[in-house]
Amino acid sequence: MSEAVLLSYEKSVPGRRSEVIPKPDVPAYALPEALRRKTPLLLPELSEVDVDRHYTELAHRAYGVNCGFYPLGSCTMKYNPAVNEAVAALPGFAQAHPLAPAHAVAGCRAVMEELSESLCRIAGMDAFTLQPAAGAHGELTGMLCVRAYHESRGDAARKTMLVPDSAHGTNPASAAMAGFTVVNVPSRADGCVDLDALSALLDDGVAGMMMTNPNTLGLFEKDILKISRMVHASGGLMYYDGANLNAILGLARPGDMGFDVTHLNLHKTFSTPHGGGGPGSGPVGVKALLAPFLPTVASLGETGPLQVKAFHGNFATLARALAYIKTLGGDHLRDVAHHAVLNANYLMARLKAAGYTPAFDRPCMHEFVLTLEHERETTGVSALDVAKTVIDYGMHPPTMYFPLIVHEALMFEPTETETRETLDRAAQVMAAIRADLERDPEAMHTAPHSAVIGRPDEVRAARTPVLRWKPEP
């Protein structure tokens, strides 16, 4: 077991510092006292080697895709290619100022144009904005485009956004931020959208419908063309949440399924690293009818109704994604989908053979959901207990308790970059956990036992929040 790591603030020693900034070669400027801070700046004072080791210790207490299998459902934790990091670090890109004259940043503009064009072809859209910084940010942007479109036609009474009950939580939250009233569309027993229920909800107050396909259960919505025809017939627009595009990359396109607007998660399908929570990038593609409403950049003198971020978007992430697309090319894109879906079905079959119950017993797309409802009832072991036990076997757990419509859900997304051996090993881990579950369910309630900490007291964290370090009084 590794030792606890003190906070950088606790390691601080007054007077210990790295003097790296030269004294200015011009006279100091005497700012009036009223404009000077009175509060001392209590940052850590550490030597260079202290800083280096501090972050190395923290890195050792973290787990990335480089450490091992990371089948976190809905997050597409595929391998992040090294060459893309080299691209992002190129000085010509890294040192480009966002408001430099256009000719001086021709390379950056070319990257953005080529990426937009590539994404249009991949998604079947007519235009893209690269400004949104993440998937949810793209959803907000897309929702605002939908609203601006209806208003431009004098159709401002369309205030309802339909969202399937299996949707990512960001979908309803984004629709609400764009001023829509969210109405849930129930799923049928087979996990797909209930067309009768949808039909009953469609009227001239519907602005659109948000969907992800395959949906969050890892199932392809077979009725998608019928759904988009129904929504269009009522005057609404179709929004595609691109979080699950990895399943159909190069095989099918949102634009051909009747979607009018989509965001894509470059940090999922297009291999850019997740960074412990970001930065991502959530470009939004639209059919021509929505192109006039895409965001503009005020600091470039552009005037338009929408802007969601300063400057051009997360450019370094865009450059990585373009490098990925160039490497795969038109000929290899679909290998991604083929093997993402093959790996998911292979792992699902293995886990089923080990005695687990898929929430929907039919072929899946890029991810699948197990339900541990039966195990919970018979042994008291929950999906949480199983996930925490996975950590003791040296693997990252799958997503827990999502989607919300499956009880005791565990959601696996292996991605295409994992080998058969890795999947076999994961299946062995899950089989071993199954044996644990029958032999010693009590021990599983307190797992993990081999991590640097046991289960944290989350109730205490929320009831008596300690959200920053403070010096001893």
Next chain:
Amino acid sequence: MSRYVPHTPAETRAMLDELGLADVGGLFADVPESVRLTGPVDLPRGLSQMETLRDMEALAERNTRYRLTLRGAGCYDHWIPPMVNRVACKEEFLTAYTPYQAELSQGVLQAIFEYQTLVCVLTGMDVSNAGVYDGASAAAESAVMCRERGRAVTLVSACAHPDTVAVMRTYCYGTGDELRLIPEKDGRTDAAALAAMLAPDVAAVYVQQPNFYGQLEDVTGLFAAAKAAGVKCILGVNPTAQAILPDGREVGADIVCGDLQPFGIAMAFGGPSSGFMACTAALVRRLPGRIAGQTVDAQGRRAFVLTLQAREQHIRREKASSNICSNQAHCALIASVYATYLGPDGVTAVAESCLAKAHAFAAMLCDIPGVRLRHTGEFFHEFVTDLPVPPEKVQAALEATGVLSGLPLPGGMLWCVTEKAGREDLLRVAQTVREACAQ
């Protein structure tokens, strides 16, 4: 085997056999023929990694590499210590997801906790979240936090960055709330105009310090007026300037926000950077985004977790305080490494250096006939000069010497000087400007 897909053809075959499938097409039986592509996506064939890198290098080389950058306007060319990149490249930070599994993510969570402490120290606020997309969206989300029944209007200084104003306006459009611009006077927020705008329906006022023109606002005065009218006060700050300027608590802010790009994050054509948001304890449950908190495990060991999640979209869905999910965690880490590496003296030294060099350069420029400071107030490291010639002419003259000039504004230029400029560099720049102005 194909690119980034490790399966040999024999393995693919064996796996399909186990699933009882004749070919991969059998995996996609649920995808109707009518929506399937009949051939490959219409893109060039895939490249080897060597070719990809060469292609991307060629694109990067189409950008002009300046030896000196005197342009800021929301994106700043500071020196980035090599230690920052060393930590940034650690893959356990780079390739991890959001730390939902606390036991496996203590390093990431502790880094966020330290980051939140940094933001609280800089801003003087009680609580910080784990960060948002950028400074502009941080300002927009801050305005959302302040709205109450009957008080929904946001007053925004016209001297704020144009992108910040545009993004705040967009978020207001989404929620159907009104944004009113407080006019500018001599490059600063017009205090008299603000006083007249403090109506009972106003929720918050947003002021940027230093403002877009580099001017230092009388934030204490502006906020005192707002507070007297029951209006919440949001301060947008530059973290470098914050090292020496009064913190948010000293000037009476309820929320302090901004962009951490100046703290060790490459300009990278404007992104990614990281937005920060910090507030008083009273507002914590309205704060959007992730927050790391300290607790203990069953054995009493210190542990860090994502906490107060009842505010967030994955729990609250359409009733969440924001839709934000992914933020810019890796950039927030970089900023934290930067501040930890430089320490209080280093961060202050950068700020003092910027302040001194900007004033020295302003004096050099104002020695040129027809060049004068446009505004009369104090400034930090940015300032506007009037020019006797079109600013594009000065931009071109400096570009010929490998220098990115200040940002052209109508009839003038918004300059920025950081610690990277030396006195000799600045004297040469001033000489070039003098020649351009004389022609």
